[in-house]
Amino acid sequence: MKLMEYQGKDLFRRVGIPTPSGVFATTADDVKTFIAEHPGSWVLKSQVMMGGRGKAGGIKFADTPDEGETLAKELIGKHLVSIQNPDGETVKSLLVEEKVAIESEAYVSITIDRDAKKPVIIVSAKGGMDVEEVAEHDPDAIVKYWVDPAIGFSPFMARELFFAAKLPAGYGKTFPKILAGLYTMFMEYGANLVEINPLVLTKDGKVIASDAKVDLDDNGLFKHPDVQAWNKATPSDEDQEAALAIGLGMFNYKKFADEAGAPPKSVGTIANGAGLGMGTMDAVKNAGGGAANFLDIGGGAQAELVKKSYNLVTSDPRVKSMFINIFGGITRGDQVALGIVEALKGGDVRQVPLVIRLTGTNADEGRKILADAGFFPVETMDEGAAKAVALANGSN
Amino acid sequence: MAIFLDKNSKVIVQGITGREGLFHTNKMLAYGTNIVGGVTPGKGGTTIESGQPVFNTVKDAVDATGATHSIILVPPFAGADALYEAYEAGIKLAVCITEGIPVHEMLKVVATTFGMRIIGPNCPGLISPGKSLMGIMPSQVFKEGNVGMISRSGTLTYEIVDGLSRAGFGQSTCIGIGGDTIIGTTFVDCLREFANDPETHAVVVAGEIGGASEEEAAAFVAEHLPNKPVVAFIGGRSAPKGARLGHAGAIISGNFGTPESKVKAFLEAGVPVADKPSDIPGLLAERLKPAAV
Numbered sequence: 074m075k076l077m078e079y080q081g082k083d084l085f086r087r088v089g090i091p092t093p094s095g096v097f098a099t100t101a102d103d104v105k106t107f108i109a110e111h112p113g114s115w116v117l118k119s120q121v122m123m124g125g126r127g128k129a130g131g132i133k134f135a136d137t138p139d140e141g142e143t144l145a146k147e148l149i150g151k152h153l154v155s156i157q158n159p160d161g162e163t164v165k166s167l168l169v170e171e172k173v174a175i176e177s178e179a180y181v182s183i184t185i186d187r188d189a190k191k192p193v194i195i196v197s198a199k200g201g202m203d204v205e206e207v208a209e210h211d212p213d214a215i216v217k218y219w220v221d222p223a224i225g226f227s228p229f230m231a232r233e234l235f236f237a238a239k240l241p242a243g244y245g246k247t248f249p250k251i252l253a254g255l256y257t258m259f260m261e262y263g264a265n266l267v268e269i270n271p272l273v274l275t276k277d278g279k280v281i282a283s284d285a286k287v288d289l290d291d292n293g294l295f296k297h298p299d300v301q302a303w304n305k306a307t308p309s310d311e312d313q314e315a316a317l318a319i320g321l322g323m324f325n326y327k328k329f330a331d332e333a334g335a336p337p338k339s340v341g342t343i344a345n346g347a348g349l350g351m352g353t354m355d356a357v358k359n360a361g362g363g364a365a366n367f368l369d370i371g372g373g374a375q376a377e378l379v380k381k382s383y384n385l386v387t388s389d390p391r392v393k394s395m396f397i398n399i400f401g402g403i404t405r406g407d408q409v410a411l412g413i414v415e416a417l418k419g420g421d422v423r424q425v426p427l428v429i430r431l432t433g434t435n436a437d438e439g440r441k442i443l444a445d446a447g448f449f450p451v452e453t454m455d456e457g458a459a460k461a462v463a464l465a466n467g468s469n
Numbered sequence: 470m471a472i473f474l475d476k477n478s479k480v481i482v483q484g485i486t487g488r489e490g491l492f493h494t495n496k497m498l499a500y501g502t503n504i505v506g507g508v509t510p511g512k513g514g515t516t517i518e519s520g521q522p523v524f525n526t527v528k529d530a531v532d533a534t535g536a537t538h539s540i541i542l543v544p545p546f547a548g549a550d551a552l553y554e555a556y557e558a559g560i561k562l563a564v565c566i567t568e569g570i571p572v573h574e575m576l577k578v579v580a581t582t583f584g585m586r587i588i589g590p591n592c593p594g595l596i597s598p599g600k601s602l603m604g605i606m607p608s609q610v611f612k613e614g615n616v617g618m619i620s621r622s623g624t625l626t627y628e629i630v631d632g633l634s635r636a637g638f639g640q641s642t643c644i645g646i647g648g649d650t651i652i653g654t655t656f657v658d659c660l661r662e663f664a665n666d667p668e669t670h671a672v673v674v675a676g677e678i679g680g681a682s683e684e685e686a687a688a689f690v691a692e693h694l695p696n697k698p699v700v701a702f703i704g705g706r707s708a709p710k711g712a713r714l715g716h717a718g719a720i721i722s723g724n725f726g727t728p729e730s731k732v733k734a735f736l737e738a739g740v741p742v743a744d745k746p747s748d749i750p751g752l753l754a755e756r757l758k759p760a761a762v
Binding site: 185187188190191192221222223259260263264265290292293295296329330332344345346347348349351352354355356357358359364367372400401402403432433434453454455 | 545546569570571572573574576577579580581593605606607610620621622623624625626627628631648650651675677678680681682685704705706707708709744745746747
């Protein structure tokens with residue numbers, strides 16, 4: 074679960090990492106009232122998940138209540154588009170923060186190195202810019218420390234990183250405390266990523282987390298019900314919402330955008346298991362077509378879920394044919410067949426030409442159910458993909 | 470011979486009386502797995518229908534049965550605890566089927582349970598066909614033979630194995646290593662065992678996008694398996710960057726974990742990469758003669 078900046082900073086404060094003072098606002102009135110009560114220079118930061126927010130015009134500066142109101146009206150409801158996120162994102166809320174006088178900007182993050190099986194702390198004196206760009210053009214400016222989870226964080230790690238990254242002296246005293254807090258947060262809240270970019274050293278010598286990028290492991294959310302509840306308040310990814318709405322895991326449905334020069338994304342796919350799902354969309358590509366989506370119905374799917382999944386995939390108007398690829402293990406072929414027949418019964422369903430491949434547990438029962446309803450499953454994945462692509466292209 | 474698991478391996482089931490636990494225990498017993506007991510706290514002293522004793526703790530089960538292997542079928546919140554309990558009781562190999570264990574708990578588990586081999590979590594388990602099954606795979610698609618198989622996925626494994634079996638390539642051991650970010654046993658760990666197993670004549674490695682474990686596997690093959698044919702497959706090659714597809718590990722971020730880098734690594738190691746699962750038996754046949762089934 075990705076967090077908005079204001080939510081990430083909430084967690085920062087819980088572990089003792091200083092953040093700029095400010096307020097979360099959803100209306101221009103809130104902004105006006107806040108600045109009237111707290112005179113000074115304020116930054117209005119659009120709360121969106123996408124990167125490149127500043128360049129897209131999502132950050133404004135206000136010195137008076139009226140200015141704050143005008144800019145807030147401009148920002149809330151605005152559709153921001155950036156290079157990183159060409160689809161864009163609509164601003165629904167703002168974080169109003171004190172403008173800090175910047176002496177220096179650093180980069181700090183902790184993420185999981187899956188191959189080392191350890192958390193890795195990443196530090197750079199070149200904060201405030203895209204870290205991937207820094208890594209590409211100036212790899213020596215980035216230093217890393219792999220933490221042994223059995224030991225956990227210890228202050229010497231911060232000292233090693235501080236000297237290796239050549240951070241300005243002003244960071245020295247507070248840096249171990251900030252990293253200790255960040256590591257605690259990383260482990261306690263189960264983060265895939267915690268990133269402070271920039272970690273600002275102010276003109277008056279304070280160290281403050283000026284931005285927050287946090288991605289939490291969904292499997293660990295149950296330990297923090299208050300944080301889990303944020304998910305409902307935050308508009309997340311459209312595909313993830315759609316998947317959750319029908320009872321799938323949030324990463325079990327993904328729609329693919331059209332690509333220039335590639336075949337149209339016109340074949341809907343459903344498979345059981347993520348690996349087979351990926352194999353199925355690859356098979357569609359191998360057959361000269363384009364999968365419109367990836368949908369993994371998971372293990373042990375019942376008829377009702379199959380029906381809902383069918384409807385979700387066909388809700389994409391680009392889908393001209395559908396390939397359902399089931400290798401029964403825990404998932405039973407008869408249940409899948411019942412779901413397909415059920416899905417196509419109602420008149421309210423958008424029907425597309427359908428190719429079904431069914432094998433494994435209870436496949437014979439499933440094939441009989443399908444045959445009785447007028448469907449004829451194919452034998453192999455390759456055959457199914459080829460047929461689905463041909464049907465999407467309007468031939469048999 | 471096979472790797473990790475043979476017909477004499479003494480297996481217990483953690484979570485044996487649960488719905489999933491009992492269902493799969495019966496399937497494993499039917500396959501011939503030497504299940505010597507199981508654990509469900511509070512049900513110690515009873516037996517399941519087929520007669521295997523149930524214990525309150527893993528320690529009790531190990532003391533009474535001499536079990537060395539444990540398959541874990543417990544809810545996600547209890548997964549890490551179950552692995553620690555197995556480790557402390559002296560279990561040598563634990564297969565963790567459980568999906569949804571918090572990744573930070575697994576970070577600590579793999580950093581502290583030295584000497585216990587963990588397969589998974591979030592995996593279909595392992596099978597040495599004709600000998601023993603510790604997992605939830607549909608056993609009918611597997612056949613005894615001499616091809617080792619390692620995969621990050623479940624259903625894709627069945628797809629590939631089905632093709633192998635139909636083409637006359639039986640398997641020595643098949644391992645689903647799991648799709649999570651942090652897993653106990655990697656491709657390289659399995660390849661090291663297969664390299665030393667005289668009954669494994671060739672190995673199929675079924676990887677997918679994300680991470681660098683396929684690249685590591687390729688480097689290992691080049692150095693340590695000069696005389697055993699290896700064939701690879703990479704799932705998700707048509708996935709766009711940044712799309713996480715089901716498995717936590719299956720995501721391409723930046724230039725990391727791309728199919729191009731994985732295919733290149735395998736080819737440079739002399740390992741052919743099948744474009745699709747159905748091409749795998751053909752690539753094997755060029756390097757091995759199928760045994761009569």
